[in-house]
Amino acid sequence: ARKLALVQKGLVASMHLAQAAHAFDHSYRLDYFKLLEYLAMDGPVARAVVFGSTAVQDSPVWKHAEEAGWEVFSFERNFKKKEKKIDIAVATEMLVDAFKLVYKRQDQIVLVAGDSDYLPAVFRLTEEGFVVLVYFWGQAAHELKQAATDFVTMDPWLADLELL
Numbered sequence: 001a002r003k004l005a006l007v008q009k010g011l012v013a014s015m016h017l018a019q020a021a022h023a024f025d026h027s028y029r030l031d032y033f034k035l036l037e038y039l040a041m042d043g044p045v046a047r048a049v050v051f052g053s054t055a056v057q058d059s060p061v062w063k064h065a066e067e068a069g070w071e072v073f074s075f076e077r078n079f080k081k082k083e084k085k086i087d088i089a090v091a092t093e094m095l096v097d098a099f100k101l102v103y104k105r106q107d108q109i110v111l112v113a114g115d116s117d118y119l120p121a122v123f124r125l126t127e128e129g130f131v132v133l134v135y136f137w138g139q140a141a142h143e144l145k146q147a148a149t150d151f152v153t154m155d156p157w158l159a160d161l162e163l164l
Contacts, residue, residue: 001161003139011023015137031161031164032050032065033067033068034163036068038154046107047071052074053077054076059074075089090118094118098130102130104128108131109125110133112136116141126149133151133152135151135152136153137158
């Protein structure tokens with residue numbers, strides 16, 4: 001979202017350039033209340049989970065997400081300040097929920113991510129007959145878009161999802 005915000009504000013010419021430069025709009029903040037409302041447009045959300053990393057457990061971002069109704073899984077960064085454990089935690093929770101909580105004929109699994117690391121989990125779930133929707137910004141991995149039952153770009157909603 002922070003890269004897309006740069007592009008939409010005209011501060012960077014393209015997503016490709018923003019990604020190559022590792023550039024972010026640090027003023028953009030995602031509103032987890034609005035995101036949950038957006039995801040619930042087609043029906044109620046049974047479980048909303050957000051994963052991330054932080055150096056401080058009581059980060060305001062995670063507090064905001066919890067207040068909005070999200071279950072928060074936050075992991076400490078490694079000694080090099082890199083995120084670790086997140087992708088595997090997301091995939092694990094998706095698979096556990098799918099086989100324990102989801103009714104294939106009526107429920108949908110929604111992944112809000114665009115990283116190709118999620119491809120094996122999404123592919124396997126759709127292969128098993130689950131409906132997996134991927135919501136993310138347009139730059140999501142092509143393979144992930146193809147593996148999902150459907151891909152929904154959130155680009156037009158960037159401004160609406162901003163925490164003001």
